[in-house]
Amino acid sequence: MAGKYAAYIWPAYGITALTFAILIAGSLAHARRWKKRAEDLARK
Amino acid sequence: MIPAPAFLANPERFMAFSRWAAPLFGAVAVLLAIGGLWLGLTAPEDYQQGATVRIMFIHVPAAIMSMFVYACLGVASLLALVFRHVLADCAAQAAAWLGTGFTFLALVTGSLWGRPMWGAWWVWDARLTSVLVLFLFYIAYLALRASIDDEAKAARAAAILALVGLVNLPIVHFSVYWWNSLHQGSTMLTKGALAPVYAAPLYLMLVAYLAGFGSLWLVRIRGEVWRRRAEAAALRVARA
Numbered sequence: 688m689a690g691k692y693a694a695y696i697w698p699a700y701g702i703t704a705l706t707f708a709i710l711i712a713g714s715l716a717h718a719r720r721w722k723k724r725a726e727d728l729a730r731k
Numbered sequence: 732m733i734p735a736p737a738f739l740a741n742p743e744r745f746m747a748f749s750r751w752a753a754p755l756f757g758a759v760a761v762l763l764a765i766g767g768l769w770l771g772l773t774a775p776e777d778y779q780q781g782a783t784v785r786i787m788f789i790h791v792p793a794a795i796m797s798m799f800v801y802a803c804l805g806v807a808s809l810l811a812l813v814f815r816h817v818l819a820d821c822a823a824q825a826a827a828w829l830g831t832g833f834t835f836l837a838l839v840t841g842s843l844w845g846r847p848m849w850g851a852w853w854v855w856d857a858r859l860t861s862v863l864v865l866f867l868f869y870i871a872y873l874a875l876r877a878s879i880d881d882e883a884k885a886a887r888a889a890a891i892l893a894l895v896g897l898v899n900l901p902i903v904h905f906s907v908y909w910w911n912s913l914h915q916g917s918t919m920l921t922k923g924a925l926a927p928v929y930a931a932p933l934y935l936m937l938v939a940y941l942a943g944f945g946s947l948w949l950v951r952i953r954g955e956v957w958r959r960r961a962e963a964a965a966l967r968v969a970r971a
Contacts (some may be wrong), residue, residue: 691845692782699786703793703836707943710832711940714947718954723955728964 741748742818742956745895749949756946760939774928786844788932791918792940793836797865798900800830800944803870805897808890817959818952820886823893823952824876829870837862849913857906858914865903868896882959 771788782789811821834964840853841859853859872889879885902909907916916925925933 690776690782695843695847696782696785699789699840702839702843703789706832706836710829710947713828714950714954718950718957721954721957721961725961725964728961728968731964731968 740818745818746953746956749953753946753949753953756949757941760943760946763935763939763942767932767939770935773934774932778819779916782847783844784929786840787929788936790837790840790844791933792918792937793833793840794862795937795942796930796944797830797837797862798836798903799941800826800833801865801868801893801896801900803810803935803948804830804893805900808893811886812890812894818889818956821952821959822948823890823953824955825871825948827869827876827889827893828951830948831866831873833867833944834869838866854913856913858903858909858912861903861906864899865896868892870898874897884909 767788771880774784778781789892804823807819807823807826809822811814818921838859841862845854846852872892875892876889879888904917906912907914
């Protein structure tokens with residue numbers, strides 16, 4: 688699909704996918720961690 | 732009718748709104764990205780760029796988002812500085828983290844396009860350099876916040892830094908017109924400059940990135956609100 692430029696195109700898509708995965712996982716983990724912590728402390 | 736920013740300025744209303752809006756924006760982003768990627772990866776090769784035109788569908792939206800997110804960071808910082816609004820500060824902090832990601836993507840995918848097209852991974856061109864400065868502003872913002880323990884002082888210092896960095900936005904945008912640049916001018920704002928076969932995936936991906944940012948921004952702000960609630964609760968428990 689990418690011909691002689693495959694060595695540039697697929698890494699670009701791979702790095703984009705990886706960066707989005709980090710942004711998504713990081714944001715969700717951050718929100719979940721602090722939500723749980725706030726709820727635990729509110730019960731005390 | 733209550734204007735949207737005023738409506739969302741209330742943390743309880745914001746949390747209720749973002750609870751359903753974040754997954755909705757996320758779903759819209761995924762659907763648009765699937766459509767954009769399908770059209771982009773099946774588009775014919777460009778007569779000049781060849782298959783590397785496919786990098787444009789992920790590079791251009793990332794570059795636009797890097798500036799848009801910084802504008803959001805600037806507005807949120809201004810509101811946090813002037814009105815000392817906690818949610819605005821949360822929004823600024825959340826935007827900085829996401830903007831760093833978009834700017835990193837703009838730089839890396841641009842470099843991967845530049846190597847086969849220009850013959851260089853990097854050139855000290857006005858556009859590339861000003862985007863690198865934008866990336867450094869994001870990093871400096873995050874580093875400054877992390878380096879000051881007092882939340883209020885950190886917020887104030889970082890907000891001032893963010894406002895200073897706003898000066899760089901017009902430089903990034905107009906750099907290709909103000910200086911002799913290897914980087915091409917704005918194609919998306921020039922009528923008829925882009926064939927529909929490339930315009931469709933590019934605009935789809937841009938809206939997908941925008942919706943994705945909207946979703947992640949809301950999630951990240953929610954996390955910041957929870958963090959501050961947790962820290963306030965921890966203080967109450969420690970005092971009891």
